[in-house]
Amino acid sequence: MPAVNIALQPRPDTDASVDHAIQAIVAGAGAGETCNTDLAAGPWDFDTRPGYGPGSSMGDVIPTGSPRQGELPQEYREASEEDLDRRIRAAKATLGERVVVLGHFYQREEVVLHADYVGDSFQLANAALEHPDADAIVFCGVHFMAETADLLSRPEQAVILPNLAAGCSMADMADIDQVEECWEQLAEIYGDMDQADGDGLVPVIPVTYMNSSAAIKGFVGRHGGIVCTSSNARTVLEWAFERGRRVLFFPDQHLGRNTAKAMGVPLEQMPMWNPRKAYGGASVDQLADARVILWHGFCSVHRRFSVDQIDQARAEHPGVRVIVHPECPMEVVDAADEAGSTDYIRKAIEAADEPTTFAIGTEVNLVQRLAAQHPQHEIFCLDPVVCPCSTMYRIHPGYLAWVLEGLVAGEVLNRITVPQDVADPARLALERMLAAKPPGAPVVAGSPS
Numbered sequence: 503m504p505a506v507n508i509a510l511q512p513r514p515d516t517d518a519s520v521d522h523a524i525q526a527i528v529a530g531a532g533a534g535e536t537c538n539t540d541l542a543a544g545p546w547d548f549d550t551r552p553g554y555g556p557g558s559s560m561g562d563v564i565p566t567g568s569p570r571q572g573e574l575p576q577e578y579r580e581a582s583e584e585d586l587d588r589r590i591r592a593a594k595a596t597l598g599e600r601v602v603v604l605g606h607f608y609q610r611e612e613v614v615l616h617a618d619y620v621g622d623s624f625q626l627a628n629a630a631l632e633h634p635d636a637d638a639i640v641f642c643g644v645h646f647m648a649e650t651a652d653l654l655s656r657p658e659q660a661v662i663l664p665n666l667a668a669g670c671s672m673a674d675m676a677d678i679d680q681v682e683e684c685w686e687q688l689a690e691i692y693g694d695m696d697q698a699d700g701d702g703l704v705p706v707i708p709v710t711y712m713n714s715s716a717a718i719k720g721f722v723g724r725h726g727g728i729v730c731t732s733s734n735a736r737t738v739l740e741w742a743f744e745r746g747r748r749v750l751f752f753p754d755q756h757l758g759r760n761t762a763k764a765m766g767v768p769l770e771q772m773p774m775w776n777p778r779k780a781y782g783g784a785s786v787d788q789l790a791d792a793r794v795i796l797w798h799g800f801c802s803v804h805r806r807f808s809v810d811q812i813d814q815a816r817a818e819h820p821g822v823r824v825i826v827h828p829e830c831p832m833e834v835v836d837a838a839d840e841a842g843s844t845d846y847i848r849k850a851i852e853a854a855d856e857p858t859t860f861a862i863g864t865e866v867n868l869v870q871r872l873a874a875q876h877p878q879h880e881i882f883c884l885d886p887v888v889c890p891c892s893t894m895y896r897i898h899p900g901y902l903a904w905v906l907e908g909l910v911a912g913e914v915l916n917r918i919t920v921p922q923d924v925a926d927p928a929r930l931a932l933e934r935m936l937a938a939k940p941p942g943a944p945v946v947a948g949s950p951s
Contacts, residue, residue, distance in 0.1 A: 518874035519611040520867050520890055527888065537889035545896045546574045549667050557892025559802040562671035569645065571667040571896075571916075578900035583612065586899040590616050593906035601909055602633040603902075604651070606643040607844045608803075608865040608894040613642050613902055622844050623647040623712050624731045627654050630661075638662055638909055641918075642897045644670045648918040649716040653929050660914045664901035668893050670713055672829075675799035676753035678717040680777040681708075685725070687781055688750070691789050695725070699747070706795070707746030709738060711754050713801075716920040716928050718752070723927030728934040732828050732843035735761040739794075741938040750775070752797030756804065760828045760835050762794045774798055803891045804829035807863040811884040812837045815861040819880070825850055826863030826884070834863060844868060851876055865891050 517523075526532025528542040540547075540556035548555045549571040553564050581589070594601065594616065604626040605617025614620055619629040623643060630639045630651045638660045641648040648663040655661060685708075689695050692705035699705075708727035710718050719729055726745065730738035735757055742749045751758035752775075759772055771793040775782030781789065782798075789795065807830050815822050825847050826838040835841045840850065844864060851860060851872055859880040862869045866883045867890055873881035908915040920928065 518871040520870050520888065521610050521612060523870070523888055535887050537887050541890070541895065544579055544900065545665065545667070545898050546571075546579050546900070548896075549573065549665070554669065554671055555667070555892045555896055557895050558806060558889045559671040559892040562674075562802055564669070564671070565674050565677060568669055568674070569666040571665050571901075574900055574904060578904050581900060581903070583899065586903050587612075587616075589903045590899060590906055593903065593910050596910050597638075597906065599633075599635065600637045601640060601906070602630065602636045602638075603640045603906075604629055604642060606647065606894065607848070607868045607871075608891050609642050609897060610867055610890070610895060611871060612899045613897055614867075614871070616899075616902060617642060622731070622733075623650060624733075625845065627651050630655050630659075634659075638914065640664065640902070640905060642902065644668045644673075644893050645918070646670055646673045646713060646715055649920050650712065650719075650932070652918050652920050653716065653719075653925055653932060661918045662905050662909075662914065663916050663918050664905045665896045665898070666916055668896040670893055672711075672753055672799055672801045673714050673718075676710075676714060676718055676777075676797050678715070678721060681718060681721055681752065684750070684775060684777060684782065685721075688789070688795075691781070691786055704746045706748050706750050707742040708750045708752075709742050709758075710752055710931070711735075711757055714753055716924050719928035719931050720924040721927075723929070723931035723934075727931060728938065729931045730935060732757060733845060734935070734938070735828070736765060737938055738935060739765060741934070743793075748792050748795060750795045750797070753799030754801060754829055755796040755799055756801070756831055756835075757828050758794055758796045759832050760830075760841065763832065767793045772796055801829040803865050803889075804863070805831065806885050806887075806889060807831075807834050809833050809837045811863075811886075812861070815882075815884060819859045819861065822859045822861050823854075824861045824863070824884070830863050838863065848872065851879060851881065854879060865894070867891075867894070 524536050524541045527534050527536050528539050538556035554562055603617050605614040605620045627650045631654055634656055639651055640662045641651050648661050652661040695705055708722045708725050710722045710729055712729055712731045728738055771791055773784040773788040773792050774796050776798040804827050812824055824838040825840045826834055828841045857878050861884050863884045869883040905915045
């Protein structure tokens with residue numbers, strides 16, 4: 503599952519910038535609506551405040567003690583888009599192969615155009631493995647992604663997150679204390695969690711989505727579990743069912759529900775675990791009959807999509823092809839024509855031979871970029887309100903210029919490191935995922951064995 507090497511990608515002729523669209527809307531010079539006019543401000547205006555910042559996650563409560571970004575120097579806050587572009591290019595040219603810049607699909611266009619590789623979190627972690635000689639990996643994404651890159655990169659390599667405030671509200675919905683408490687309560691019901699039954703199956707196999715902290719990945723590794731992505735969730739659940747009677751799936755309930763439902767698991771065998779309630783709010787009978795226990799977490803970006811939006815798209819665009827991400831609620835996935843990962847969506851559009859109208863249910867930066875790259879198609883976001891992922895949007899070219907020029911000056915800023923006692927079991931969970939491949943799947947070059 504390689505990342506996209508942007509050196510091979512032509513620049514689009516049309517403006518793919520969500521920031522430009524938001525600036526125009528706020529200034530009254532553009533049509534449309536944005537979910538928060540504060541998105542037009544620099545993200546440094548919010549660095550000192552607790553919260554995820556303006557955007558799709560603004561209603562989520564950020565955990566106490568979440569990383570905060572210190573003040574960005576004034577020269578970067580006040581620099582023009584053109585000046586930042588020039589400074590980033592100059593710093594990259596000076597650093598050469600000493601640095602590799604990774605950009606997530608959901609990053610703003612002004613950042614992605616400087617990335618050496620563009621992809622989802624797992625693709626980018628693998629892209630980092632392809633550069634073992636680089637001194638630094640600058641990860642333009644969110645905190646858990648930088649942690650994963652640190653887990654898979656060499657110890658000497660510095661993994662840098664340009665803005666420490668770029669977290670993930672979904673990942674924060676399952677913290678390590680809550681998950682350990684859940685495990686203890688499940689043990690009260692199921693008994694010894696390490697004891698296999700007569701069929702060789704343990705009571706529960708923990709499965710965590712890639713969108714989780716290193717601490718959660720470490721927990722999974724210690725308890726015989728595995729990590730999944732939106733691309734391989736079915737293969738991972740099959741792996742888990744070969745080893746356990748049931749699965750504890752976190753933090754995203756929707757990916758777990760949509761995947762298990764497609765595998766034939768009845769909804770009544772998928773109780774929800776709310777960590778704020780005793781036994782997750784489920785009855786002992788529900789938990790005894792469970793096949794998949796779903797954590798009460800979700801992605802604020804993908805929760806914005808609705809069946810009404812799909813109905814409107816079909817009414818206004820007869821023959822429209824609707825593709826949504828599996829982090830969307832079940833009723834949205836059921837109403838769509840297809841559901842798949844960000845990479846699935848990208849490849850589906852690239853593979854369309856005839857001009858097609860696509861309505862896409864995923865983060866707007868990716869949708870707008872795809873629309874610019876494929877002008878032969880009509881591509882639009884299902885949600886008419888321009889509302890990017892608030893935490894991805896915290897990565898701004900000003901921060902990228904700052905950390906790159908820091909490297910030129912010999913200073914490593916915003917380094918992300920995972921403690922060894924967490925890193926070892928977290929790598930084990932990742933390696934199990936890498937080894938769990940569907941039949942005929944190619945081996946990913948450079949992946950740990």
